[in-house]
Amino acid sequence: YSGNGMTCTNINECTSGANNCSANATCTDSPGSFSCACNPPYTGDGVTCTCTPESDAAFCSRLDKDCGSVTANDNCGVSRTVADCGTCTGLFTCNATANACVCDCANAACTNGDACGDGTLTCTGSNCN
Numbered sequence: 001y002s003g004n005g006m007t008c009t010n011i012n013e014c015t016s017g018a019n020n021c022s023a024n025a026t027c028t029d030s031p032g033s034f035s036c037a038c039n040p041p042y043t044g045d046g047v048t049c050t051c052t053p054e055s056d057a058a059f060c061s062r063l064d065k066d067c068g069s070v071t072a073n074d075n076c077g078v079s080r081t082v083a084d085c086g087t088c089t090g091l092f093t094c095n096a097t098a099n100a101c102v103c104d105c106a107n108a109a110c111t112n113g114d115a116c117g118d119g120t121l122t123c124t125g126s127n128c129n
Helices: 056-062
Strands: 025-030 033-038 042-044 049-051 070-073 079-082 092-095 100-103 122-124
Touching (some): 056 079
Antiparallel strands (some): 025 033, 042 049, 070 079
């Protein structure tokens, strides 16, 4: 607080810089005090905040990658490589460029209708579309 002894005014420690919150935390002012809370994906007491890296599955899912090796920044902003985001099954193979499972037309049993059973590849006779 500041004032003349008769009238007191709260000092906002969050905006005045008189706090010890981490740069990865949010400062919340309250009368005569303040509190710090870590921002996601950081954890800690608000003064010390540590980033917790996401799991391989969460990393691949956030990047919308189904299979193959992926290198990108993780949720903590650190470059990371996951060697295997998953395995394609059945008539699906991994498109290494997109890291996505796609229907393998050459090996699909093309008959009139849906060759792979997922609506992505249709057939007319023995020709995949």
